[in-house]
Amino acid sequence: MSEVTETGVPGDLARHPRTPESDTPVLEVDDLVVEHRDGGTGTLFRAVDQVSLRIAAGESVAVVGESGSGKTTLAMAATGLGPRGRGDIRLLGHSLSAVSRTQLRRLRPEVQVVFQDPHGSLDPRQSVRSGLRELRALQPERTSWIDDADLLGRVRLAPDLLDRYPHQLSGGQAQRVCIARALLMRPRLIVADEPTSGLDVSVQADVLALLRQIRATTGAALLMISHDLAVVRSLCDVVHVMYRGRVVEAGPCDRVFGTPENDYTRELLAAMPGARWRSRR
Amino acid sequence: MSQLELDPVTAPVSPPRRAGRRARTSAFWLALPLAVAAVAVFVLPLTGLLPDGGQNLDATRQPPAFLAGGSWAHPLGTDKLGQDLLTQFVSAGRLTIVIGLVGALVAIGPGTLLGLLAGYFRGWVDRVISILIDAQLALPFILVALAIIANRGSSLPVLFLVLALTGWAVCARVTRAATLAIRERQFVVGLRAAGASEPRIVFRHILPNLAGTIVALGTLQVGTAILVESALSFLGLGVVPPMNSWGSMLASGQDELSQAWWIAFFPGLAITVLVLLVNLLGDALLTHHDPRKRRR
Ligand SMILES: Nc1ncnc2c1ncn2[C@@H]1O[C@H](COP(=O)(O)OP(=O)(O)OP(=O)(O)O)[C@@H](O)[C@H]1O
Ligand SMILES: [Mg+2]
Numbered sequence: 001m002s003e004v005t006e007t008g009v010p011g012d013l014a015r016h017p018r019t020p021e022s023d024t025p026v027l028e029v030d031d032l033v034v035e036h037r038d039g040g041t042g043t044l045f046r047a048v049d050q051v052s053l054r055i056a057a058g059e060s061v062a063v064v065g066e067s068g069s070g071k072t073t074l075a076m077a078a079t080g081l082g083p084r085g086r087g088d089i090r091l092l093g094h095s096l097s098a099v100s101r102t103q104l105r106r107l108r109p110e111v112q113v114v115f116q117d118p119h120g121s122l123d124p125r126q127s128v129r130s131g132l133r134e135l136r137a138l139q140p141e142r143t144s145w146i147d148d149a150d151l152l153g154r155v156r157l158a159p160d161l162l163d164r165y166p167h168q169l170s171g172g173q174a175q176r177v178c179i180a181r182a183l184l185m186r187p188r189l190i191v192a193d194e195p196t197s198g199l200d201v202s203v204q205a206d207v208l209a210l211l212r213q214i215r216a217t218t219g220a221a222l223l224m225i226s227h228d229l230a231v232v233r234s235l236c237d238v239v240h241v242m243y244r245g246r247v248v249e250a251g252p253c254d255r256v257f258g259t260p261e262n263d264y265t266r267e268l269l270a271a272m273p274g275a276r277w278r279s280r281r
Numbered sequence: 282m283s284q285l286e287l288d289p290v291t292a293p294v295s296p297p298r299r300a301g302r303r304a305r306t307s308a309f310w311l312a313l314p315l316a317v318a319a320v321a322v323f324v325l326p327l328t329g330l331l332p333d334g335g336q337n338l339d340a341t342r343q344p345p346a347f348l349a350g351g352s353w354a355h356p357l358g359t360d361k362l363g364q365d366l367l368t369q370f371v372s373a374g375r376l377t378i379v380i381g382l383v384g385a386l387v388a389i390g391p392g393t394l395l396g397l398l399a400g401y402f403r404g405w406v407d408r409v410i411s412i413l414i415d416a417q418l419a420l421p422f423i424l425v426a427l428a429i430i431a432n433r434g435s436s437l438p439v440l441f442l443v444l445a446l447t448g449w450a451v452c453a454r455v456t457r458a459a460t461l462a463i464r465e466r467q468f469v470v471g472l473r474a475a476g477a478s479e480p481r482i483v484f485r486h487i488l489p490n491l492a493g494t495i496v497a498l499g500t501l502q503v504g505t506a507i508l509v510e511s512a513l514s515f516l517g518l519g520v521v522p523p524m525n526s527w528g529s530m531l532a533s534g535q536d537e538l539s540q541a542w543w544i545a546f547f548p549g550l551a552i553t554v555l556v557l558l559v560n561l562l563g564d565a566l567l568t569h570h571d572p573r574k575r576r577r
Pocket of ligand 1: 036037038045047065066067068069070071072073074
């Protein structure tokens with residue numbers, strides 16, 4: 001476990017180049033339960049029910065399921081960014097319930113999120129440049145590896161976009177800026193919550209290609225939430241199928257999509273876009 | 282306009298934009314006379330153009346210059362001691378404007394802060410602050426004012442205390458609701474993931490996004506402060522001699538209404554016009570910052 005404490009310290013990144021083979025899982029979740037309290041009636045709604053999840057370094061894991069099945073809640077609670085749940089969460093080997101506030105703040109940049117609505121993911125009052133400047137001020141060591149223009153180049157944006165405000169960016173451009181901001185932090189895990197659903201069809205493929213390329217070049221693990229089976233299949237190794245807060249089936253994509261064991265999985269596969277792939281097999 | 286709003290999907294982008302621009306233009310034309318008036322009451326006394334404000338028992342209750350018996354020596358006439366009313370009007374306007382501005386600041390300062398805290402941290406913080414807001418809004422302001430003034434006497438600091446106490450709750454309530462909405466935006470999660478502290482998120486990101494709303498609220502609060510001050514001064518509980526505000530001029534003119542109506546008329550008119558302009562300006566600013574009418 002000595003490796004664990006070392007990986008938890010961002011400053012050590014340079015001295016310990018990460019390898020996809022590193023055996024500490026990026027994220028381990030055991031029996032996570034998340035309940036939302038209904039504002040009006042005060043009753044509890046179990047959005048995530050006894051979910052366990054394990055993401056190895058560099059691994060790509062998908063969560064699929066119908067709307068409202070708890071995918072976003074799971075991803076946010078599992079990374080300590082959203083509602084607190086019950087159950088054990090270990091980020092890079094650190095139990096979230098045991099780390100101090102300061103430790104948590106150093107641990108957090110290891111997980112970066114990309115959301116569905118790129119415009120909602122950027123502060124409307126900040127230009128791209130000042131947003132990046134703030135990230136650099138927050139994590140000086142972690143972000144010193146690349147300058148702004150190069151960073152935008154990595155997500156195939158021209159540097160003259162640096163002085164734009166979010167409302168002056170197209171959806172695709174804004175999503176690339178979000179990805180660049182995530183990339184800047186050199187995270188070990190990127191959570192992508194339906195990163196292409198809010199985009200025009202013509203730019204969806206570009207954004208996915210970008211995510212794939214980032215994974216290949218940085219070795220970051222990916223937790224991908226998607227409605228599109230073709231996307232999941234092309235990007236992910238493992239898939240978890242959620243239904244009403246529970247994971248009803250999990251396994252390698254090929255196995256789950258090829259020979260689904262659960263009735264709900266079969267139904268979902270039939271209803272989801274990209275399912276044609278299954279019949280071709 | 283209302284028909285377009287019903288159908289946001291097919292509504293072209295330009296109408297909300299145009300509404301925003303229209304709000305901005307009208308805000309400009311409303312702010313202009315207010316700015317001119319504010320500058321005037323501060324600059325006029327320095328020019329030496331105003332008549333001498335001293336007593337003159339030979340020229341009491343003179344009518345304004347444009348009425349029969351008036352003279353340009355006293356453009357707005359004189360009061361029962363023969364003091365020039367224009368000079369009084371200008372210096373009273375100065376105090377009224379200062380009270381409006383400071384009174385708004387002391388209300389929106391704490392109001393914004395408490396609203397931000399309640400909206401961002403929710404939980405018990407929100408419950409405590411919300412109860413305070415509801416309690417404050419349930420108390421008639423005149424009761425609060427009387428209780429404090431009976432205790433502490435009337436002075437400017439006490440007046441500001443009353444204005445803060447009677448004004449913060451509305452600001453807190455609006456700020457709280459706006460904060461609740463903004464904290465759910467995903468950029469807040471992104472900042473948290475970058476290691477940003479809670480104070481940074483609240484004061485560097487959520488607060489700037491509320492700036493427009495707060496300015497609009499503050500403007501409306503200026504109008505409220507002036508009205509509250511006028512009412513209190515009219516009752517003899519606000520500004521007391523030797524200081525003079527439009528409210529206290531109105532009060533001293535009320536006994537003379539039958540013989541010299543102009544003593545009370547001009548301050549009364551000034552309060553009405555000022556508050557009307559300020560409120561229209563506040564509404565225009567609020568429209569401009571209404572998220573539904575603004576392009577994201
Ligand atoms: N803040 C909240 N308060 C109360 N209930 C919530 C809250 N957030 C989510 N829920 C409920 O929890 C359930 C799971 O929501 P979640 O957003 O995780 O679903 P999802 O699988 O991400 O759906 P989608 O595919 O539509 O994004 C839903 O029934 C939702 O109504
Ligand atoms: Mg979701």
